[in-house]
Amino acid sequence: MVVETVRNALRLVDCDQNAVRLGLTRGLTLADARARIPDLVVVEAEPQADQRLIERLAAFCDRFTPLVALDPPHGLLLDITGCAHLFGGEAALRAMIAERLRAGGLNQRSAIAGTPEAAHALSRFGAGGIVPPGEDEAMIRPLPVAALEIGAETVIALSRAGLKSVGDLAERPSMALSARFGEDLAIRLRRTLGREDVRITPLRPAPACMVERHFAEPLLDMQGLEAVVTRLIAEAARLLEQRGEGGRAFEISLFRTDGAVRRLGIETGRPSRDADAILRLYRERIDTLADPLDPGFGFDAVRLAIPVCEPLNTHQPSLDGRAVEDEAVAELLDRLVTRFGRDRVLRFAARDTHDPRREARAVPVAAPASAIAWPAPEPDEPPTRPLQLFEPPQPIETLAEVPDGPPLRFRWRRVLHEIARAEGPERIAPEWWRDGPAEPARDYYRVEDAQGRRFWLFRAGLYERENEMPRWFLHGLFA
Amino acid sequence: MNPKPAPLALADLRRSLAEAALRTAPAAVGRVSFGAPALDEPLGGGIARAALHEVYAPGTADLAAATGFAVGLTIRAAQMRQVLWVRQDVLDAETGRLHPPGLAELGLDPARILLVRARDAQDVLRAGAEAARCSALGAVLIEPWGEPRLFDLTASRRLALAAEASGVTTVLLRASARQDASAARTRWLVRALPSRALEANAPGDPAFSLRLLRDRGGLGEREWRVEWDRDRQSFHERSAFQERPAFQANPAFHERAGNQGRAQDAAPLSRPLVSFPADGPAAEGARGPGFRRAG
Secondary structure, X not given: OEEEEEOOEXXXXXXXXXXXXXXXXXXXXXXXXXXXXXOOOOEEOOHHHHHHHHHHHXXXXXXXXXXXXXXXXXXXXXXXXXXXXXXXXXXXXXXXXXHHHHHOOOOOOOEEOOOHXXXXXXXXXXXXXXXXXXXXXXXXXXXXXXXXXXXXXXXXXXXXXXXXXXXXXXXXXXXXXXXXXXXXXXXXXXXHOOOOOOOOOOOOOOOOEEEEEEEEEEEOOHHHHHHHHHHHHHHHHHHHHHHOEEEEEEEEEEEEOOOOEEEEEEEEEEEEOOHHHHHHHHHHHHHOOOOOOOOOOOEEEEEEEEEEEEEOOOOOOOOOOHHHHHHHHHHHHHHHHHHHOHHHEEEEEEOOOOOOOOOEEEEEOOOOOOOOOOOOOOOOOOOOOOOEEEEEEEEEEEEOOOOOOOOOEEEEOOEEEEEEEEEEEEEEXXXXXXXXXXXXXXXXXXXXXXXXXXXXXXEEOOEOOOEOOOEEEEEEEOO | OOOOOOHHHHHHHHHHHHHHHHHHOOOOOOEEOOOOHHHHOOOOOOEEOOOEEEEEEOOHHHHHHHHHHHHHHHHHHHOOXXXXXXXXXXXXXXXXXXXXXXXXXXXXXXXXXXXXXXXOHHHHHHHHHHHHOOOOOOEEEEEOOOOXXXXXXXXXXXXXXXXXXXXXXXXXXXXXXXXXXXXXOEEEEEEEOOOOOOHHHOOOOOEEEEEEEEEOOOOOOEEEEEEEEXXXXXXXXXXXXXXXXXXXXXXXXXXXXXXXXXXXXOOOOOOEOOOOOOOOHHHHHHHHHHHHHHO
C-alpha cells in the first residue's frame, strides 16, 4: 500500500492485488482505508526512487533494443522493430522480459502492438498480449475511452455523451470530435487505433552504428571480456570502413545479469576506425576507472555503439611527415582525454577583447578552432603582458604612494618589494557593456623590484575622480 | 609613388626570419642550443635534445622567471612543432594561470600549446610520461606543485628514458628548495635578474640569472646571466659592461635603492666557480673592470 498527500489528505496512490481484493481503490483517504482494514501495511510514496528504478529498468531493457523510452507513470516503451527475431520472436522476447522482471520481484503487464499508443492502451487498459499485424483496431475498440490518455475532464465529458469505448469514438466523424474536444483527441484516436504511426523518442538517441554480442552463459572473466571487446571493435571498424566513415565517439555498454549496466565512453579528436587505437583507448579508459569493473554474476551482453560518425577518407600521407606527426599528436591527445577527461586537455583560444581578463580562454582540444588571431608582439619591445595572470587579481598593500605613479614599495603575500623600475600607466577601461558602469578603469604598471622580479600591478580607479583611496592589485607576473 | 611597408609586414618578416634561423641553425646534432656562445660552447653546442632537463626556482617568488627560462628553452627545442604543457591545478592559485598573450610576447605561439591540467602530482607524472613518449611533439613542459614525494629517482628515470626514446626535449619545472636525486641530464637554478632599464627607467627584456647545478656531460657548476631576445628567439649573455644600475636613470630611485642596490649590482660575472686561482692573471683580467664599474 503506497500513500501520498493529495489535496490535504493522505490518500492511497497505489494498491497491490491483495488490497484490490479487499475493495480498496486509489484515491481513498488513508483514514477511510484504516477504518475498513485496521492492520494495513502502508509505505510513503517516493516518486524520485520510483523514477530511478524506472530508469534502471530502461537501462536494463537497452540490451533488447537501443530504442527505449519512458512511458510515465511507471511504464517503458521499447521499439522492437527488427530486433525481435534476435531473441526468438516477439512472444519469446515478451516472455523473456516478463521472466527477468519477475525474477527481480516486479509485477508487470506488457503488450506488443503496431503503434506505441496502442501498446500503451492495451497494456494498461486491456489484457495485454501481442497484437497480430493489422488487427490493432479490432483489439483497441472495446477499451474504455480513458485508454486514449486524454485527461479526466474529456473522459467525463465523453461518457456523459454516451461515448464509453474507443470503438464508439472511432465511428464518429473526426471533424466533429476535434471541433468539440480539440485536435488532440483526434490525434490520440488515430494513433491508438494504429491509423497513424509515430516513432518513440528514445531516452538515448540511437547510435549511428553498433555491434553487440549476447552470451548464452554470463561472462565472468575480464580477459574474456577484453577478447570480446577486441572482436567488437574489429567488427565495428569493418562496418565503418564499408561506410567510408570514422567514429568520433564510442560507447561500450556492459550489461550485467542482475540488470546493472556499465557504460564506458571514449572520444577521439578526429574520426577514427583504427581498431588498435580504439582498443588502446578502451584499455586506458578501464585503467582510469575510479571504481573498477565489477562483473558481479557475469555479463550477459556487450555492445559497442558509435553515436557519432563522420566521413573519413583514407589519404596518402604527405611527404614532409607533417601529417604523420599530426596523427601521432592527435592520438596522444585522445589518450590524454580518455584518461583525464575532456575539460583537462585544453588549448588556448583568443577572444576579441581588450580586457586582459577575457583575452584568452582555454577550450577543450576537440573544440572547433577560433578565427581570432593572437596579437603579434611589438618588435624590440619587452613583453607588455605577463606570463602568468592571477584571477581574481591579488590585493596588495602599497606604501609610499605617489599620485599618478606606481607606489615606491608594496607588500604582497607578506613580502615587501622595493620597486626599482616601472613603466606606466597603461589605462585599460572596463568593458561597460559587460561589467556595468560601476567598474572603475584600471591603470596598469609594469614594475620590477630590486631583486629583478617583474610584476604587473594596477590601481582600480583614478585618484580623487572615481574614488578617494584607490586600491592596488597585483594582476600578473612577468618572466 | 613609394609605398611605405606596413609595420605589420615588417613584423611578419622579422618573425619569419627568426623562424628560418631557428630551423636552419647550425646546431650540433641532437643538441638544443641557447643561441649564446657563452653557454653553448662549454655545453658542447647546447643541452641534449632527447633528454630530461630540470629547471628549478629557489622559491615560489622566482617561479615566474624559471617559467620564462623554460619557455625560452622550449621555443628553441620545439622548432615550430607543438608543445605540451602539463600543469598542476594548484599552480593557478599560487602563481597565476598561464596567460597566452604573455606567452606570445615571449615568442611562443599560444596556438602551438596543448595544456593538460592535472589534479595532483600523480596525474602530472602520468600525463608527462605519456607525452614524453610521443615523438611528434616539439617539447614537453612538466610543472608540478611543491615537493611531491612521487617525483623521486624512479619517476625522473622513467621520464628521462621516455625522452631519450622519443627524442622529445622534456623540461621539468619546479619551485623547490630541496633538490632530489634525479636522472635529469642537466639541472638549472634560475633566479630573476634585474633587467637592463629602457628609457625612463622602464623594465627591459626578461633577464635571468642561471646556475648550472648539475650536468651529466661533466661540466661543473657555473653561472651565467642571460637575457631572452624574443625577436631573434634566442638567449644572449649579458656582459658586465651592459649592466646599468637602476638608479642612474632616476635620482629618486637612487636614493631609495641606496647601498643595498649597489650590492645587488655587484653580483659576480659569468665565470667558472672553481679552478681559477684568485690571484692569477686570468681571474684578475676577468673580474677587474666588472667590479670596479658596478661598485
